[in-house]
Amino acid sequence: MKYQCPSCQTELTWQADNEHRPFCSARCKNKDFVAWTNEENVLPGSPEWEDMFSQDLENHSI
Ligand SMILES: [Zn+2]
Structure with a gap:
């Protein structure tokens, strides 16, 4: 059975002893896992995050 690594899309052969x-x-x-936890932690529409991002953008554009 062949499949692709969800992360890097390398073609792999399914091996039951592949612990990864x-x-x-x-x-x-x-x-x-890191990408997934980052998405979980940055909630879309969270006021705290939006404030941080808008302040950051303003500081950079001025
Ligand atoms: Zn991979």
């Missing part, structure tokens, strides 16, 4: 599956490696596994 469905990822190709621990690196991809961690990368995906």
